[in-house]
Amino acid sequence: MGATTTRVLTGLALLTLTACTACTGRSDTADPTPPPQSATTATPTPPSPTPTPTPPSTRPVMPDAAAAHTKAGAKAFMAYFWRVVNYAETTGDVKALKSTFVKGCGACEGGLAGIRAIYRNGGHVTGGQGTVVAGAVLLSYAGPFVLADLKVTLKTSSQRVDYPGTVKDSVRPGAVVHDMFHLSATDGDAWRVAQFEVIG
Numbered sequence: 001m002g003a004t005t006t007r008v009l010t011g012l013a014l015l016t017l018t019a020c021t022a023c024t025g026r027s028d029t030a031d032p033t034p035p036p037q038s039a040t041t042a043t044p045t046p047p048s049p050t051p052t053p054t055p056p057s058t059r060p061v062m063p064d065a066a067a068a069h070t071k072a073g074a075k076a077f078m079a080y081f082w083r084v085v086n087y088a089e090t091t092g093d094v095k096a097l098k099s100t101f102v103k104g105c106g107a108c109e110g111g112l113a114g115i116r117a118i119y120r121n122g123g124h125v126t127g128g129q130g131t132v133v134a135g136a137v138l139l140s141y142a143g144p145f146v147l148a149d150l151k152v153t154l155k156t157s158s159q160r161v162d163y164p165g166t167v168k169d170s171v172r173p174g175a176v177v178h179d180m181f182h183l184s185a186t187d188g189d190a191w192r193v194a195q196f197e198v199i200g
Contacts, residue, residue, distance in 0.1 A: 059096050060084050067190050074148040074183055075134040077191040082132040082154070088112075089128055089159075092119030101193040102184065108193055121164055128159030128172070148183040148191070151199070 066077040081100050088097040094112050101108035118125060135151040154177050161170040178200040183191045 058087075059093060060087055062190065069139075069146045069185055069191075071137040071139060071148070074137050074139070074150055074191060077183065078132060078134045078150055078152060078181060081193060082130045085111075086129045088115055089125045092116075092124070105193055105195055107196055118161060118163075123161060123163045126160045126162065127157050130154050130156045144186050146185045147194075148185075150181045150183065152179045152181055153177075154179060 060080060060083040062080050063076060066073060066080045068076070084096045084100055088094045092115060094115055097112055097115075103109075115125070131154070133153045135153065138149045140147045140149075156174050156177075158174045159172045163169055177198055179196055180199050181196040182194045184194045185191045
């Protein structure tokens with residue numbers, strides 16, 4: 001996903017969900033050639049890498065708790081949504097992701113299109129896994145619709161988008177962002193993301 005979608009969606013970014021610049025973004029910074037080392041020069045010990053969330057290996061299934069039209073249900077859906085984003089970014093399988101948002105969610109559609117473009121052209125995504133904490137939830141009602149506004153804190157790991165051929169890969173550091181997600185649902189239907197934006 002792109003810088004915005006990957007860090008939010010990120011494409012996501014929820015997908016990092018996300019709208020999509022990863023499919024066209026480029027990193028023009030090449031690794032410098034290291035200077036020759038003397039035989040007597042001590043080799044420094046590299047720092048330990050930051051642990052990265054393990055990407056899901058199978059398509060996530062929405063838990064029953066995420067179907068409840070309550071504050072707790074909205075939070076459970078948000079956790080499920082990011083598991084789906086992580087899975088889609090890692091595998092290129094966007095079927096489950098497509099079912100988590102309503103038509104017209106521009107950031108969601110941009111992230112999904114970005115993932116499709118990367119994998120369709122022979123690329124793949126490594127990292128960028130998002131861990132989400134849903135904070136305050138506000139429920140409201142409009143006719144047959146139940147609406148939920150969620151303030152979300154999202155932490156993503158570093159991400160590399162590997163492009164095919166000689167095109168330079170795109171590398172982005174991990175980040176912590178704060179987003180506002182707007183969900184909607186009707187009786188007998190599951191939550192869907194209607195829109196989201198970065199708020200800090």
